[in-house]
Amino acid sequence: MPRGAARSRVASLGIRSDFGTDQAWERLRASRSDPPGRANTGSRRKTYSAALEQAQQLFQAAAVVGPATRPVPVFYGLSQAGRAIAAAAWSLKGQDWRLDSHGIKTTGFHLSFPDIEIRTDPPGTQGSFVKVSEVLDSPVWETNPLRLEDVWDLLPPNLRYPLTTRDRLTPLYVDEASVGIHEHSLLTAYVCNIPDRVIDAGTREALADFLTSYPAVARHESYVTTGPGPQAPPEYSRRLPGQGEMTINWQMPQGTGTGFDGLATGAERRAYLRAMTRSYAGDRYFLPVHPPMKRELHPLMAWWAVLYALSMLARYQPAVWGTLISVDNSQHAVPIERLLEHAINHLPVLIADTITEVST
Known part of the structure; x- marks a missing residue:
């Protein structure tokens, strides 16, 4: 490719709007008649189909509500898609594909929004975040938390939406x-x-x-x-x-x-x-590696961690969340709005690509 053409492509990075969202849902729906990987028989097949149906309906619900409630359905849509990913994964044998909890937690809601703390359950446990991370060779961390801002910055569409003026490590x-x-x-x-x-x-x-x-x-x-x-x-x-x-x-x-x-x-x-x-x-x-991570966080799991934190804020700290999404009062309101819009458009593609990744 000529150097000028490469630069033209780079200059538009981060503002592309067409991510093939509808086509991704078509791929996912079409896969249900002949599920991939280990999701082709028995209870794994039933879970694969039901989880993807729930995921799509939750994303559709998220698309018609505002930022006040959008983090909740979009996170749970991703969480249900995670069950389909686990059902299809060749690397999960026996009953290892069954997920029994979130496997991730947030603390520090008294801190500023960028400093909210995210931790995970230990490796080898059956929580959704941990088990899907295992399938994707993505790290988990336990005692030492990651700051929300650090995970936020791992998402490519957030390049244009920093939470603070601190030095960033972005993709x-x-x-x-x-x-x-x-x-x-x-x-x-x-x-x-x-x-x-x-x-x-x-x-x-x-x-x-x-x-x-x-x-x-x-x-x-x-x-x-x-x-x-x-x-x-x-x-x-x-x-x-x-x-x-x-x-x-x-x-x-x-x-x-x-x-x-x-x-x-x-x-x-x-x-x-x-x-x-x-x-x-x-x-x-x-992608950068943030301590205490040992390797790069898979983009799907970065989305998972950020959306989990936002959904917990919206559910359990509604007054705080209401202030954060107020464009009249919060510098974070517009970045949050854009993140949630990107989630609805980008995640179906990432989910479809991830299912292909783990089932082949």
């Missing part, structure tokens, strides 16, 4: 279409959403410090610099605030290089990129 979009065949043995790709603070610093040290939170990116072999020599600073291109980009190279793993010239093929390079990144509605992202 780094990688342009998969920019990966092609090159006359060298490296995987080369455009990595985007480099924050302004890193670009403004302009040093190798600032970039290295930032990338420590992105293990897969930190394993790079090299990147394009502003000049020759091993100490030349990184070369960035800044399209929009908070959406800088740079070209990064990775050494291809051993065993690749099946092209006629002994170099990795375009397919091999793209496969390696996909192995290092997470998918979000057809796009690929490098």
